[in-house]
Amino acid sequence: MARHVREAPGGVTQTIYLDYQATTPLAPEVGAAMRPWIETNFGNPHSPHRLGREAAAAIEVARDRVKSALGEVEGRLYFTSGATEAANWALKGAAARLPDGRRKIVTLATEHACVLDTVGWLATQGIETEILPVGDDGLVDLDLVREQVREDTGIVAAMLVNNEIGVVQPAAEIGRIARESGALFFCDAVQGFGRVPIPLDDCDIVAVSAHKVHGPKGIGALWKREGVEIDPLLHGGGQEGGQRSGTLSPALCVGFGEAARLLAERRESDRTHVERLWNRSIAMLPGWTLNGSAEHRYRGNLNLRREGVDSARLISELRAVAFSAGSACASGSGRPSHVLAALGLTGAEARSSIRLGFGRYTAEEELIDALTLIDSLALLQIVETA
Incomplete structure (x- = not known):
């Protein structure tokens, strides 16, 4: 089968990027903000001298920007190495303090692996x-949820926006059910941050990540409501308010802060742009079936299936477009999608599913080109197997 590659002037291969749930392009403003903290302002932010104090001050500005983008509910935000660490810390740290009679965690079958695997480990404890x-x-x-979240429940964990299918869970309602029963509510808001409203009033602990919002990889954050106590996950110097040990990277923190500032500034224009791209995509792919709710979803995530399509082969042969069959974590392991299985899809239906993710820097013309290539190559596969 022919391989489709777009050639830029000078023979350089261009790839149309449609994998925004895996990671997002770094915003130019973020790269510019980080550069001085990589090249010249290299002081340890936990040192008492001028270079250290300047780095520490820059981190606090970044912290305030991320907190502001999250919402105005009183709480503390801790920088972490990413959302995986934040989720592990939230669940293990909260579980360590559960009293007798409340040592139960309730979560959903479609949660990210960092939640499900952590819950699985806690089950062994x-x-x-x-x-x-x-x-x-x-x-x-x-x-x-009301039936299962009872007086014996200590923690409820639910993702706001699913990373594979884009479905938006009723997190506010889940949080209210949890908190009314006396349980803590942990929300993985990684895919929802800056894209859909985060019901912070109904959350106790929230995880977010920088590289999903045009920031750098290697940094995330854990927000916890004022008065909520969890045990540390990492021990050592206790650099983050005595709760999280490890030397912070000023460059990564500043990058996250700038990405958060841009989120707040461009929230409405980003939403309008994504809505336009969604409408164009749906119009161009009438033969495909949407996985998950069409109404309750973030529209920058388009997860579709078509009978007769081999998604792995489609991704491999269509080098001009970067897209996926689901979670980057699951794809790397070779495991079938637990999310699509939870929806009741057969193995064949899951293998015929693709995930297209777009956002701020996706040009409409590029999207049209990509969808044309995907649909035409999928039709060739269908004809071959007929």
């Missing part, structure tokens, strides 16, 4: 776990 199913639209039944 004597914590009772309850993993709730979702419907074929990817949404959890709130009546089921």
Whole structure:
């Protein structure tokens, strides 16, 4: 089969990037803000001299920007190495303080692996776990949540926007159910940060990540409500308010802060742009079936399937477009998508599914070119296997 590659002037290969759920392009303003802290302002932010104090001050400005982009609820924000560390810290740290009679965690079958695997590990440590199913639209039944979140529940964990299918869970309602029962509510808001409203009023602990919002890789954050206490995950110098040890990178923190500032500044224009790209995509792919709810979803995530399509082969042969079959974590492991399985898809349906992610820096013309290539190559596969 022919391989499709777009050639830029001078023979340089260009790739149309449609994998925004895996990571996002670094905003130019973020790169510019980080550069001095990589090249010249190299002081350790935990040192008492001038270079250290300047780095520490820059980190606090960045912290305030991320907190502001999250919301105005009173709480403390801690920088971490990423969302995986933040989720591990939230769940393990909160579980360590659960009293007798409340040693149960309730979560959803479609959560990210960093949550499900952590919950699985906690189950080996004597914590009772309850993993709730979702419907074929990817949404959890709130009546089921009410039934399972009882006086024995200590933690409820639910993702705001699913990383594979873009479905937006009723996180505010889940949080209220949890907190009314006396449980803590942990929300993985990585894919929702800056894209959909985060119900911070109904959350106790929230995880976010920089590289999903045009910031650098290697940094995330954990927000916890004022008065919520969790045990540290990392021990050592206690640099982050005595709660998280390790030397912070001023460059990464500043980059996250600048990305958060841009999120707040461009929130409405980003939303309008994504909505336009969604409408164009749906119009161009009438033969495909949407995975998950069409109504309750972030529209920068388009997860689709088509009978007769081999998604792995499609991705491999269509080098002009960067897209995926689901989570980058699962794709790297070779594991089938637990999210698509939770929706009730068969193995064949999951293997015929692709995920297209777009956002701030996706040009409409590029998207049209990419969708044309994807659809035409998919049709060739269907004809071949007919």
